[in-house]
Amino acid sequence: MGGSVARASGTRPGPGRNGVLHDMEQTRLAVEMIGLGARLQVLEAEVSLPRVRLVRLYKELCGVSPPKGMLPFSTDWFLTWRPNAHASMLLAAYRFMVRAGHLSGIRATLSGFRMYREHLCVTNEAAQLSFTRAWMLVRFYERGMLQLARCQGCHGEFVVHAHDARQRYTCGLCLPPARAGKGRKPGPAGERVLAGA
Numbered sequence: 001m002g003g004s005v006a007r008a009s010g011t012r013p014g015p016g017r018n019g020v021l022h023d024m025e026q027t028r029l030a031v032e033m034i035g036l037g038a039r040l041q042v043l044e045a046e047v048s049l050p051r052v053r054l055v056r057l058y059k060e061l062c063g064v065s066p067p068k069g070m071l072p073f074s075t076d077w078f079l080t081w082r083p084n085a086h087a088s089m090l091l092a093a094y095r096f097m098v099r100a101g102h103l104s105g106i107r108a109t110l111s112g113f114r115m116y117r118e119h120l121c122v123t124n125e126a127a128q129l130s131f132t133r134a135w136m137l138v139r140f141y142e143r144g145m146l147q148l149a150r151c152q153g154c155h156g157e158f159v160v161h162a163h164d165a166r167q168r169y170t171c172g173l174c175l176p177p178a179r180a181g182k183g184r185k186p187g188p189a190g191e192r193v194l195a196g197a
């Protein structure tokens with residue numbers, strides 16, 4: 001996608017990659033992401049500031065050092081019952097931002113995440129997706145590891161594994177698993193709603 005901003009001698013006085021404006025813009029982006037709970041690895045992937053500065057910003061804003069440990073890298077979590085409904089909602093918001101908002105990359109993810117959270121505020125529901133999860137989801141989707149399938153019952157679009165895409169798909173809301181809604185949170189093993197029979 002278009003990355004022509006960094007042209008040094010362009011006709012527009014755009015922020016160069018080493019300019020003060022670029023620096024401010026990236027700092028603002030980092031602050032925005034940290035405010036939404038982004039992990040350090042996510043910041044490093046999206047913000048072009050040195051790691052030490054990101055760590056310092058994180059400490060300053062959160063009052064603690066960024067947590068260590070790997071990001072949740074499995075696609076399976078998004079397929080479990082409750083997270084799947086939320087992941088589908090998030091992706092719908094993300095795609096709306098790309099299509100109608102003409103945003104791309106991290107901007108679309110940020111706006112999509114906000115939209116997702118606003119929607120939850122209205123329905124008074126707890127968020128299942130942290131910003132880092134949402135970011136991972138978009139990555140999986142853009143890399144073709146996860147995709148959307150239309151439910152033959154409610155006609156909504158839901159997140160499925162790329163190799164799980166099938167013509168006659170029924171979503172977890174139309175066909176909830178027996179245990180759905182009883183536990184407080186689906187366990188890490190997760191109910192494989194989409195495994196079908």
Ligand SMILES: [Zn+2]
Pocket residue numbers: 151152153154155156170171172173174175
């Ligand atoms: Zn459905």
